[in-house]
Amino acid sequence: MIRLFASDMDGTLLNDKGYISDRTINAVKKLQKHGIHIASLPKSIAKQILTVFERHGAFADIATEYEKTSITNKNTLLSYYKNEVFPAVEQDGKVYFRTWHDFAMMVSKVHFFEGKESLLGCETPIYKISTTFLIQIRLML
Template sequence: MIRLFASDMDGTLLNDKGYISDRTINAVKKLQKHGIHFIVNTGRDYRAAKRELDAASLSCDMICHSGACTYDVHGNGFHIASLPKSIAKQILTVFERHGAFADIATEYGKTSITDKNTLLSYYKNEVFPAVEQEGKVYFRTWHDFAMMVSKVRFFEGKESLLGCETPIYKISTTFFDQDKINALKDDIHGIDQLHAVSTSKNDLEITHVNAQKGTALLRYAQTRKITPSQILAVGDSGNDLSMLSLDLGVTAAMANASATVKDVCSVIAPSNDQDGVAFLIEDILEQNELAARVRRSFCLALDYSKI
């Protein structure tokens, strides 16, 4: 029986318009009402993930930064696996060599070692064109984007960040030019103790080797006394592979997932635009109800046998 449902966010829980559909909202709430844990397992930082849950009036625990930090429903962080500053320095040096913008996630949320104008140019010239090419939505409105920018914590250069005690959870970047991102990937793989994955052909996410969605999910489940066989995990992209390749009760790929993701999963769900997460939840609840009916019938049969 499934006791924990773990869902990726972008391309999975969210549809292509960047929303959680009404059907999915109702399904998640019904799942929780039946006592089954629901957790979001995302590459987003806490603020960006919570923004979508708040818009849908949903509350749940979250694994953020692709496994680097887990948060309870109240926003308290635990199970933290940050990048050692020595490794972060190597990563940032490689980024500089390739002219890559360092999109950094820390305990402050989105963090930058450049100025605001450089950040805005990065989104204009790299992120937005890449996202548009993929047909995805990360910011539904310019207001959402402006709110994100207003909350960025700026440091004066990498030494300022590396010299303080602020933990670094993830360093990522996006290049519209795929040749540039591929060259960066080749260079990054020469650094030890890190985990590098991509959610698309245009991006790269780097965390500590112990900060992976799969590792974080198992650690979370253990604290809830939930076994791997009682977990259903669903996702669509490369940073989901560490959890979808685990020996879980059910591993589901969205219909819009990459071929690599589909190959490791036991189930293919409808796409994110066809409420694939809701479909999986409804199936779980239906199976649980069927099992409950069988148990009730069995108990009645035992009672009648005593007559």
């Protein structure tokens, strides 16, 4: 009997646009309906990660059952993508969103919490926390 389901996120639970598809959400809900637990990030660990991110000024890119989730406001989210994500994926030669419409659709689906305590204090499981940093190193010769 299966009791626990654990999975990699990128390319498995998350599609190539970085969110969980409706098909995957339905599959996960079926597993839960049959009493199978889904491995998620314990809130105590999530709190530690978010505290480190805050200390270093890192944006927390969070995945929950709501797909993309944010503990900041929409302007901060947009700034993060403009200043960190897009330059980093461009530097790597990747395409994160095929069109601006795809990006706008992702943003429109983001579930916003009012700060980390709001997310940590609710029943919503956290599946993933990540960030993107574009680090520029200047060599002094």
